[in-house]
Amino acid sequence: MVYGPTMTDTILIERRHDRIAELRLNRPEARNALSRELIGALDEAVTRLGKDPGIHVIVIFADGTAFCAGHDLREIRAARAGPDEGRLFFEELMAACSDLMRRIVLCPKPVIAGVAGIATAAGCQLVASCDLAVASTEAGFATPGVDIGLFCSTPMVALTRNVGRKAAMEMLLTGDPVSAARALELGLVNRVVDADRLEDETLALAARIAAKSPRTLRIGKRAFYEQAEMPLAEAYAHTARVMVANLLEQDAKEGIGAFLDKRPPSWEPLS
Structure with a gap:
């Protein structure tokens, strides 16, 4: 089932597989950046599905070549044109994103990320906030805010609850990308699979969990x-x-x- 007007003009696609809800980020032209609108759509879906007795597990995928490139920097730059230089928008954006990540953790249903392509900054935060993560061999992870003068402080919260301090600090201080294999070693993801098997393997893991009480x-x-x-x-x-x-x-x-x-x-x- 797809929620929204059509497959091409909704930023979040929703499908159901028996007791599994699939959410698919659908801003491929923006590398699935977390715009304010997409954050709101994800928050609404996770909240609603968390209360749905017919859903036991939630899975998050993304269309396009990137899983999620973090916040929408064009949206952030546009907000600077306001009289307060964007302060109110920035405050609301960070609060909304933090609420979404907490919502995933507090959701009574397990949430699994299926990661193909890059997951950077708030995209890496999204993966780290999920209960489980399956990555394709082509996936990559980074917190590169330091490269553009914006330290990944909110992504740091989820990252440091997944990987050790030294590894987290290296990612945060250098902004260097981490391969899927290295992310597995660090504990950021649970398993790495071939790209053409990512969705099948992720949904199979979800199905095993969904069969439990x-x-x-x-x-x-x-x-x-x-x-x-x-x-x-x-x-x-x-x-x-x-x-x-x-x-x-x-x-x-x-x-x-x-x-x-x-x-x-x-x-x-x-x-």
Whole structure:
């Protein structure tokens, strides 16, 4: 299913594959740069799909040769013509982009990026904000704001929650591109596949996850990000409480029973 007037004049294409929602960035002429409009469209879609009981996993792809080249620099330059030299627009843009990245993390459904081509600056941030990422062998990643006098400070938030500090600082300070293979070593992506297999492999990964209990996925994703910000003792106390609550859910009862009875489980639909 495609949302929007046509395939060619909507900046975000949406399709459904059983329990999987596919979102496809569709600004290939702008290397899928995150304009204010595209940020809003992505935010709306992730929010809506996060509440859709028929969707278990969200996948983000992009049309064209680039996954996402970051913020739209032409839009930013145009905003400087305003009486405040763009300050209000810049504040709203950064707030909206930060809200989108948080929305992906807080979304109760797993979100997977399927990356073909480059993902730079806020595009790299988008990949790092997703729960999982599959990259083609031709993908590349960079935070090159330093090259144009604009340090990638907001992308840094997501980047440093995925890769080690030294590696993150090297990317941020040099702006040098990182290959898909190196991104895999750093933990920025989960796997690298041949370019012609990217969509199939990404959707296959999504399908494996979508087959799990949607209630359990929601519980687990939320707990993952919550405990990651806690000291060790607090994290164990919190996740112990989560485990107890999870054990009392019907899907845990059903899943354990199905495993012991050697039969496929039957998961409760989300309300």
